[in-house]
Amino acid sequence: MPDTEPSDDLIALTQAPIDAPSIVRRLVRPPVGAVATFEGVVRDNLRGRRTRYLDYEAYAPMALRMLRRVAAEARAKHPDLDRLALIHRLGRLRVSETSVLVVATAPHRATAFEACRFGIDRIKTLVPIWKREYFEDGDVWVEGVRPMLDPP
Amino acid sequence: MPTVDHLSLNVLVFGQCRALVGADTASVRVTVPATAAAVVEAVCEQYPQLAPLRASLLVAVNEEYAPNDMPIQAGDTVAVFPPIAGG
Numbered sequence: 001m002p003d004t005e006p007s008d009d010l011i012a013l014t015q016a017p018i019d020a021p022s023i024v025r026r027l028v029r030p031p032v033g034a035v036a037t038f039e040g041v042v043r044d045n046l047r048g049r050r051t052r053y054l055d056y057e058a059y060a061p062m063a064l065r066m067l068r069r070v071a072a073e074a075r076a077k078h079p080d081l082d083r084l085a086l087i088h089r090l091g092r093l094r095v096s097e098t099s100v101l102v103v104a105t106a107p108h109r110a111t112a113f114e115a116c117r118f119g120i121d122r123i124k125t126l127v128p129i130w131k132r133e134y135f136e137d138g139d140v141w142v143e144g145v146r147p148m149l150d151p152p
Numbered sequence: 153m154p155t156v157d158h159l160s161l162n163v164l165v166f167g168q169c170r171a172l173v174g175a176d177t178a179s180v181r182v183t184v185p186a187t188a189a190a191v192v193e194a195v196c197e198q199y200p201q202l203a204p205l206r207a208s209l210l211v212a213v214n215e216e217y218a219p220n221d222m223p224i225q226a227g228d229t230v231a232v233f234p235p236i237a238g239g
Contacts, residue, residue, distance in 0.1 A: 142237045
């Protein structure tokens, strides 16, 4: 289980399966009226080619630093955000397993939805993680993106 | 003869770079003063299997993304890796 940050956010890289409901239960506290959850899960194909599993790896210390930055950016954008979970799985993942979880809680839904969307979009453009996708008949390193240093 | 100072770096490599190097670090020598771009050049020269990726490679210095002209000092933690693909 990830440790809680000084801000009460949950920021983690984990080799273990991500259990979204248990994370949500840990985050919600009385002033919260809205919880938005995003899970990225492993798809069964890449442009029609049948996927067997993916191997995820990270530059862990930098990835944690960038996850904390994403949380700080979300707070700067949404002062009424209550708590955030930004959790990325590493290692071997099979189809339909959760690779990334973003949870945003807030008094009202607009902030929860917007901060959740912001969180996943920023993870994909800032956090140094790579994945290799294995098929029945070979494998590829999934094509990545150049980092976007400033938040949109 | 003029002396040229060099910096020896154990560059952390990730993703396809790690797979192509076959190890978690790439040992390179760069002339001083060194920059992030010079580290990419040195890595691609000393590990030619990375050369096809050269134009896409990213550099981090002390766990921050580094622009091409970022100076590299002795003791810095330097990493080279391809574009990021989390999520």
